[in-house]
Each structure stands twice: as structure tokens, then as C-alpha cells.
Amino acid sequence: MRGKRQGTSPVGSMRVTTLSATQPREARATASFATAPSGIYAVIVAVFCGLLLISNIAATKTITVVDGLPAFVGGGIFTDGGAFLFPLTYIVGDVLAEVYGLRQAKRAIWVGFALGALASVTFLAVGAAPPGPGYENQEAFVAVLGFVPRIVIASLAGYLAGQMLNAYVVVKIKERTKERHLWARLIGSTVVGEFADTALFCFIAFVGVIAGWGALISYTITGYIYKVMVEVIMLPVTYAVIRAIKKREPGYAAVPAQADSAVRQMRLVVAVDDYDSAVRFYRDELGLVAEENYDGANGAQVMILGAGRATLELSNRPQIELIDTVEVGRTGVSGKYRLAFEVDDYAGVTRKLTAAGAELIAPPTVTPWRSLNSRLHGPAGVELTIFTELGADASRSDHDNSDSP
Numbered sequence: 001m002r003g004k005r006q007g008t009s010p011v012g013s014m015r016v017t018t019l020s021a022t023q024p025r026e027a028r029a030t031a032s033f034a035t036a037p038s039g040i041y042a043v044i045v046a047v048f049c050g051l052l053l054i055s056n057i058a059a060t061k062t063i064t065v066v067d068g069l070p071a072f073v074g075g076g077i078f079t080d081g082g083a084f085l086f087p088l089t090y091i092v093g094d095v096l097a098e099v100y101g102l103r104q105a106k107r108a109i110w111v112g113f114a115l116g117a118l119a120s121v122t123f124l125a126v127g128a129a130p131p132g133p134g135y136e137n138q139e140a141f142v143a144v145l146g147f148v149p150r151i152v153i154a155s156l157a158g159y160l161a162g163q164m165l166n167a168y169v170v171v172k173i174k175e176r177t178k179e180r181h182l183w184a185r186l187i188g189s190t191v192v193g194e195f196a197d198t199a200l201f202c203f204i205a206f207v208g209v210i211a212g213w214g215a216l217i218s219y220t221i222t223g224y225i226y227k228v229m230v231e232v233i234m235l236p237v238t239y240a241v242i243r244a245i246k247k248r249e250p251g252y253a254a255v256p257a258q259a260d261s262a263v264r265q266m267r268l269v270v271a272v273d274d275y276d277s278a279v280r281f282y283r284d285e286l287g288l289v290a291e292e293n294y295d296g297a298n299g300a301q302v303m304i305l306g307a308g309r310a311t312l313e314l315s316n317r318p319q320i321e322l323i324d325t326v327e328v329g330r331t332g333v334s335g336k337y338r339l340a341f342e343v344d345d346y347a348g349v350t351r352k353l354t355a356a357g358a359e360l361i362a363p364p365t366v367t368p369w370r371s372l373n374s375r376l377h378g379p380a381g382v383e384l385t386i387f388t389e390l391g392a393d394a395s396r397s398d399h400d401n402s403d404s405p
Contacts, residue, residue: 040249041100045108048092052112053119055086056155060144065222083223087230090193091238093163094186094231097170099245099252105167113160120152154205162197166190186238190231198224267304267311269338269385275301275316282312296322313340327373327385328362338383346388350374358384366390 059082089112097105123145131138169189177184202220231238246252272278282288288305295301300318304311315323321331343349346364354360359377364386367373373387 040245041096041104044092044096044245045111048089048096048108049112049115051085051089051092052116052159055082055084055089056116056119057145058082058084059086059155060151083226087194087227088234089163090166090190090227090231091234093166093193094170094189094238095242095245097167097189098174098182098185098242099249102167102171105171106164109160109163109167112163113156116156116159117152151205154201154203157204158197158199158201161200162193162195164193165196166193169193182239182242183235186235187228187232190228194224194227194231198227267313267340269313269315269334269340271320271334271336272314272316275314278314279303282314288312298322326367327365327375333361333375333383335381335383338385339378340385340387342387342389344388346372346374346386349386350376353378353384353386364388 061081063081063083093105093109096108127138127142127146166189169192170185173181173185173188198220202216202223206216206219270278282305283290283303290303291306291311292304293302296319298318300316300322302313302315302319304313320334324331324333341349350360350364353376357379361375361377362373364372364374370390371387372390373385376384376386378384
């Protein structure tokens with residue numbers, strides 16, 4: 001699906017993740033991802049899958065880290081051979097999600113899943129085949145690489161759940177922090193993803209196999225803590241790799257801040273009679289990227305499409321009427337097009353524009369999406385929304401105590 005993300009809006013039954021020109025910057029601003037896979041992406045996916053396959057084979061051997069501990073902690077600290085390389089798959093997974101986004105990260109994860117399943121089936125077939133003359137390692141081959149359904153299911157289930165959660169957390173945190181706080185994305189995603197992976201694998205594979213719950217829990221906790229610590233220790237390396245790939249990846253372009261401009265964003269809002277056809281044309285045919293997509297009461301629909309550093313907002317008539325009601329207090333105000341400008345000083349800009357000849361339709365109004373919006377008619381009949389977003393802790397008094405016109 002192209003960018004469909006839904007949540008809950010403070011307006012009726014409107015479901016949103018990030019909203020239109022009337023909504024908070026933290027949700028609305030777009031995180032940067034490379035637009036298309038390149039040769040760099042292919043190499044990263046190859047490394048990712050290679051680490052996964054090697055780790056799956058190495059994981060067939062359990063390893064004693066510390067022995068002779070009390071029985072209530074399982075008698076020791078244990079892990080498996082996968083601990084040597086498997087944590088690196090989460091580091092590479094972080095790189096994929098950070099640079100290429102959720103869709104391309106999921107593609108790599110599914111490729112790894114398919115190759116893991118293929119390797120298991122191949123080992124099964126080879127193990128079942130009659131050994132050739134002089135081959136004396138049949139039992140050893142089957143013992144190490146033989147198809148054990150429980151282990152295979154545990155490995156694939158843990159891998160799929162853990163990696164998907166890892167990528168999801170990276171992207172969702174990045175949508176809020178943009179290029180800042182990379183450490184939070186890397187550590188937060190690993191804490192969540194590795195927990196799901198380790199817990200699923202250990203309990204599916206070894207409940208009833210490892211003697212005693214103490215030993216099983218020790219095995220699980222040891223593996224989890226170790227993998228997270230590897231991620232933390234490798235942070236400087238991960239930072240350097242991500243920085244290098246972003247510089248060399250031709251499709252990656254973080255949106256620069258416009259410190260010298262009083263206007264942070266311009267968005268063209270278009271009222272469309274045939275919403276589905278418009279979405280198909282602009283998103284599917286023209287290739288604009290769906291950044292936000294949500295539905296509301298009375299059939300309201302809106303999709304915000306990214307076009308480089310601009311966005312095109314397609315809204316059907318119920319959505320236009322909803323925004324008119326919020327900003328102006330009545331419907332039937334908006335025409336076919338409306339320009340929305342985000343500014344820091346909503347009151348000052350509104351005064352300046354009205355002094356320059358714009359007609360004030362509605363003064364700055366606090367919206368349910370924590371923004372202050374004013375509506376004007378500009379020159380040549382262009383309809384304008386001027387808005388400033390309020391902080392998460394702001395209240396209506398921010399507007400009541402202002403010097404707005």
C-alpha cells in the first residue's frame with residue numbers, strides 16, 4: 001500500500017496520522033528516505049541475507065558462557081553460535097530502515113525470510129538424499145543441518161517478527177524526529193525488535209528441550225542483553241555507515257531547513273469531485289509519494305502527496321466542508337483551490353496581508369489539531385490559509401492572550 005497510515009483525530013471519527021495544513025508539525029513533516037533502490041541498496045540486502053543465513057547455521061550449536069551457577073538461575077549462562085553474527089543483522093536492518101524507509105526494509109526482510117526457508121528445505125533435501133560412495137559424514141550433516149521443524153519455525157517466526165518491528169520502530173521514530181536523535185531510533189528499535197525475536201525463538205524452539213525454566217529464561221535473557229549491548233557498542237560504526245550511505249545514495253535527500261524564509265511550507269489544497277481518479281492520476285500515474293492518508297466522518301477523504309519540497313493535498317467535498325467549518329465556522333467558503341502557508345507569526349503575517357489588500361474571512365482560530373488558522377481572500381481571488389502550529393503543551397490561552405487581529 002502506498003503510504004496509508006491511520007490513527008485517531010480529535011475531530012469526530014476522523015482517523016489521522018499526520019494531517020493537512022492545519023495539523024502539528026511533528027506529525028505532518030516528512031521524514032527523508034531514498035526514493036529508489038540503487039546498487040548500494042542491493043549490496044546492503046546481500047550482506048543482510050548473508051549474515052542471516054550464516055547465523056542460522058551457527059545457531060545450531062549452543063554455547064556455555066558461564067557454568068556452575070546456582071540451579072535457580074539455570075546452572076549457568078548459555079547462548080548459541082548465532083550470537084556471533086546475528087546482532088549485526090539488526091544493525092544492517094537499522095541502516096535499511098533509516099536510509100530507505102519501511103517499504104524497502106520490508107522488502108529486504110521478506111527476501112531474507114524466503115532465503116532462510118529455502119535454505120532449510122534445501123538442507124532437508126540434501127540430508128534425505130542417499131550419500132555417495134566414500135561419504136562418511138551423513139550423520140554429522142543431518143545432525144547439524146538436518147530439518148528440525150520446530151527450530152526452523154522458531155527461527156523464521158522470531159526473525160520475521162523482530163525485523164519487522166525493528167524497521168517499523170526506526171521509521172516511526174524518524175517520522176517524529178526527522179534527521180535528529182539517530183541514537184534513539186537505533187537503540188529503541190533494537191530493544192523492541194530483539195526482544196520479540198529472542199523471546200519467540202527461544203520459547204518456540206526450546207520449551208521442553210532445555211531442562212528447567214531457569215535455564216530457558218537464562219538462555220533467553222543472556223541472548224537478549226548480549227544483542228542489545230552489541231548494538232549499543234556498535235553505535236559509532238552504525239552512525240558512520242549510515243552517514244556514508246546517505247551521502248553516496250543518489251536517491252537520498254534530507255529536506256533542508258529554510259532558516260532564511262519566513263514561510264516554512266506552502267501546500268496547494270485542491271477540491272476534487274472524483275477523489276479516487278485524482279489519487280490514481282497524481283499518485284499512481286504521475287508518481288507523487290503518498291505522505292498522509294485518512295478518512296473522516298460523512299465520507300471525508302484526504303491524501304497528501306509529496307512533490308519534492310512541496311505537497312499537493314487532494315480533498316473531497318466533505319473534507320473541504322469540514323475544514324471550512326473549523327476555520328471559518330460555516331461551509332461553502334472554499335473554492336476549487338486554496339493555498340496554505342505555515343508561518344511562525346500568524347498574527348503579524350495576517351495583519352500584513354490584510355494591510356496589503358487581502359480580505360479577512362476569519363481571524364486566527366484555534367483548531368482541534370493544535371494550530372492557529374486564519375482564512376483570507378488574496379489577490380486574483382486566491383484563497384489563503386495562514387497557520388501557526390501550537391506546541392503539544394499549548395492551550396487555547398495562547399490565542400486568547402495574543403495580539404491577533
